[in-house]
Amino acid sequence: MQRFGWLVALVFLTGLTTPVQASAAAREPLRCATELDCTAAEIDLMTMAQRLDFLRALQSGPAAELGASDRWRNIEGVIAFFRDRGLGAPGTWVSHVDAAILEGVERGIAIALGRSTDGFGNPGSARWAAYLTALSRGELTTRDAHDRAWGEAEQASTEHGVALAERVHGLRPTTVERRFFQFSELYRWTLRNRPVAQDLLLLYGVLVHPQLAVGRVSFLDWFTDVSESAPSYKGCAIAYSYARLDPISGTIGTVELLLLYLPELFGEFRATR
Known part of the structure; x- marks a missing residue:
């Protein structure tokens, strides 16, 4: 009887928890x-x-x-x-x-x-x-x-x-996911540090394209526009391609990562103008 009692209790407890789990999975x-x-x-x-x-x-x-x-x-x-x-x-x-x-x-x-x-x-x-x-x-x-x-x-x-x-x-x-994640970190850093990002584009943008340094504000407006899905989708595609090709070895700084992605990102931006 004692062993039967434990079985009843187990069934009762299972009956309490299972509907909650099923409900969570079905939401x-x-x-x-x-x-x-x-x-x-x-x-x-x-x-x-x-x-x-x-x-x-x-x-x-x-x-x-x-x-x-x-x-x-x-x-x-x-x-x-x-x-x-x-x-x-x-x-x-x-x-x-x-x-x-x-x-x-x-x-x-x-x-x-x-x-x-x-x-x-x-x-x-x-x-x-x-x-x-x-x-x-x-x-x-x-x-x-x-x-x-x-x-x-x-x-x-x-x-x-x-x-x-x-x-x-x-x-x-995974190794690819870690590299890809670095791009998302750069994106959030740019959002939090817009004035610094503008200064970096003024300083290094000319290495990518002469027009980038001049049009850096418009480019940042496009790249960090939370109300648009196309820039982030295209940015993800570029970042994932680089992550799979392994151009990133170890941990690199913000400037290096920015210069790595900028050429293609700026190309996507110019295609929208």
Whole structure:
């Protein structure tokens, strides 16, 4: 009887936990965008195509109430690139990092709307909420102020994602993923340090093309425009090609990385003019 009692208890406990797990696995992207409470673990279960639907629904739905209906189109470009190349399958290093970024955006929206105060342990949540609150109040009127606030929020979410992937799940990026990640770090650095990036383009841009130093502001406006998906998609394609060819050996500085990607990036920019 005692052994039977333990079996009954085990069945009862299993009955309590299984529906929760099944519910988490069954959550649809549009439902997550409506309820704003899907965790990074749940987002990790989504395909990249589903995450694209999720992010677009966030922007057209709750984020639009804060005047942010197009503030993550650049992330759309990254996710679309992952989708098209078959990268970031659930449970991978890329997937966990990406899921944390989307979780931060989602929870930031929920906090900014006053629907919650819980950031789910994601430091990016509070930064996204602060960004959205300032944006809705009309405080981020210059590109420097806007891009710095946006970049700081994504950086915090990204670092949390790396910690989740590596410390919690024990994963490490592949060599190609690590090189590719360096490009994303450069992108966020540029957002957070726009005046410095302009100075670097003035100093080194002429090495790439005479027009780059002169048109550096327009180029940066294009490259860091969070309301457009094409620049980030094209930037990802360039970065991934270089990462696979292994032109990066070891750790290189911001200037070296900038000069590595600039020729093709500037070529893409000129094609849009």
